[in-house]
Amino acid sequence: MKIRFHFIPCLAMLALLASCEKDNFTEPKSTLSGRIVYNGEPIGVEYNQVRLQLWQPGFGKLAAIDAQVDQSGAYSAMLFNGNYKLVFPKGRGPFKTLEKDAAAKDTLFVTLEGDKQVDVEVRPYYMIRTPQFAGAENKVTATLKLEKIITGAEAKDIERLSLFINKTQLVSRATNVSVTDIAGADIKNLNAITLQTEIPTLVPTQKYVFARVGVKIKDVEDMIFSPVQKVEF
């Protein structure tokens, strides 16, 4: 009886210890990060709406690793070392991807050996230039210029321009306390645009909001955004 009492837990302990080494993978350690850029300038998008897909061929069945793009246009993923393909799902993002050649199309090939920065160059339909925000008594005013990047046959019109404000740094269509829209047809001069939105009563009271301007492009789902800015009033 006494022997069994010691023997069984010891055996169990041994079995557990032995299995630790064998059963567990090391966690992925390399970070792949970067931004979505146009000529080196990051493109702001909506939080958790645009995503990059990472594919790692060579392991049988394929499933994409989704890397969400955050508000400032940055993405990151913690990965194992190896060869990856980076691609945007068809139709996502307020931009056109660059086609390198007929074989690779718009896929980026990345070899990961340790941390790596990869900026993804794209062609946005529009860029928001010099956005300025000013807070006043119960209102936020934004002035900006829009530059039309893609012209010619592929060009798309602006559906509307929106000024969003929110209590926190997450500012988007889904999370805002107030929004003002201008229809694309009402924008006469792309170089001098002013938008104004009222600040509703904030609970609890705070003397600042976060604001950003978004451009909705016709027939494109995702919007282009300016950087988020804190506005005091």
Place this chain on the structure above:
Amino acid sequence: MKKIFYIPVFVLLLLSWGCNDDEFLNRPPTNILTEEQVWGDEGQVLSLLGNLYNRYVDLGNFRDFQRQWNLDPLTGWTRVADFNEAFWSESGRYNQFQNSGWDLNTWSIWDYGYIREMNLFIQKCEAAEKLSPAAKERFLAEARFLRASYYFELVKRMGGVPLILEPMTYDFSGDPTYLQHARAKESEIYDFVIKEAGEIKAKLPANAGEKSRATQAAALAMQARAALYAGSLAKYGVNTPSVSLPGGEVGIPANLATGYYTKALEAAKEIINGSVGAYALYTKKPDLSENFSSIFYDKANNPEAIFVDDYKLQSGKVHYFTGSNQPRYGAEEEEGGRINPSLNFVEAFEKLDNTFARIPTTNASGAPIYYTNQTDIFEGRDARLAGTVMLPGTTFKGRAVDIWAGFQLGNGSIVSGDDRGAQKTLPGKTVPEQVVGFDGPIDGFEFTAQTGFYLRKYLDPVVGSGQRGVNSEVWFIRYRYAEVLLNAAEAAFELKQPAVAAGYMNQVRARAGLTKPLVAGDITFDRIAHERRVELAFEGHYHYDIQRWRIAHIVMDGNAITAADLSKDLGKATKRNTQPWALWPYKVYEPGSPNNGKWIYKTVKLSRVTGADRFQLGNYYSLITDEVVNNNPKIVRNPNH
């Protein structure tokens, strides 16, 4: 004692001695039927077919629906009340109103196992020799009807899918490529459904009394619906150019629209002119609202139902829709009230003079309007409103629903409670009394009428229907005559025959109490969309209607609804519908004032509704998982996925 033991042993011995060993080992199994036994007996074939019928897939349903790929099952009752036409008064489901949209796989289906079994049925039935030719022909036509129905459901949700019409078998050669089929074009699947319906029609019985098995009218109704859907996809697909694939797996060329609409109108007319059975609008009861709600539970000689998912008490095939959604006060179980139709939906019902107006809570200067009776505020509206929605002040199963949010005092303050039927002492009184209805509305309190309304459509008024042990045998109507009329009206409108469209719509509208007929000039796209929304509400149509008209991403654009938004653009198909709103009745307590005891109403945004839905372009066609794409490299992904 010993005797008791020996006697049975002796009897056993005697019995076993009587056995012939060879025969004993050759007894047929009692728990399994052989192919020969099945295909030699019409009753057995019918029960096989019954299994296939039971696996029919709808967008709206009473039963929970299990899905492949380890996706969450779709809860039956939630599907009928999706898209903010109702708020779900159940704490586990508030998250549906706190997020901003739907996953890309929310409506995915891909049950090729079901298709294979239907193909096997068809193959074996064709080979069966012992069945009488008439029975065989009908069985085959029914199986083809079910197969076409499932392809129709697949194409609605996934776009063009591989069209497999043979039971495929793997030959274990190590090379499965011959089993891999590419996706057909979206239009090809619709063409297949339309063609099948046309071919099987003559082989099915023309019998208006047959509801749960396929009939000629069911085939025609499916044909009309499929052709109409394909037509609208062709016509309105141009509004979302990015929702298409170069190979046509998603998207139908615009030049096919007229052909599809013509086909839809033809098929619908064939039902309407009565050549396939005596179908008509249900008009048995004098009270128009009661008449409308009776369509859905009156199973005796109902001329309106064409094809249904039937249920029967004490047979094992029953559903708990009534129990899930009955008014909770005095209900047969301590639950119910999960579907609360939203104010947005209630306001969509017209006034009897064919105009749209908001529910009048305040007058032009903003002062509240006082009503003597609780139901007065809904006076003079389309009778379908009270037939679809349980309004405050009405009854169910002979019992009044007790929906009121509290007392409004003369100084503007409100006395209310946070439990059903809570009691408080009003100022100037000494005895506590009830200050809130037993059915709520109490914000965030599940199973009460949080929006101020309960659902009436499809609720079973039979005693016991709301009991867990009994359940309900109300059928789910998949095709009904009113939808055929509206399909015909829409097709006629799109074919530039507004007078014909008006004629069909007026039949449906007259039954709803709208006495002033529409004329050709009144028929617009918004009118068509509105009529379908109110007539076919909570039957699983709204979902696909806004999708095929390519307006879902406009109706649900992710912007919150303000009180001002709520009352403008009523009756417009693209009116924003991202959040459900509520309408709460209050009783006025102002002793000495003429308003004492009257009712006022307030529009309320429920605190549990914090998100605003956005229908993404990627939601137009559901996700085909990586699993399928890996196994079959010929499958192309849907756009925006």
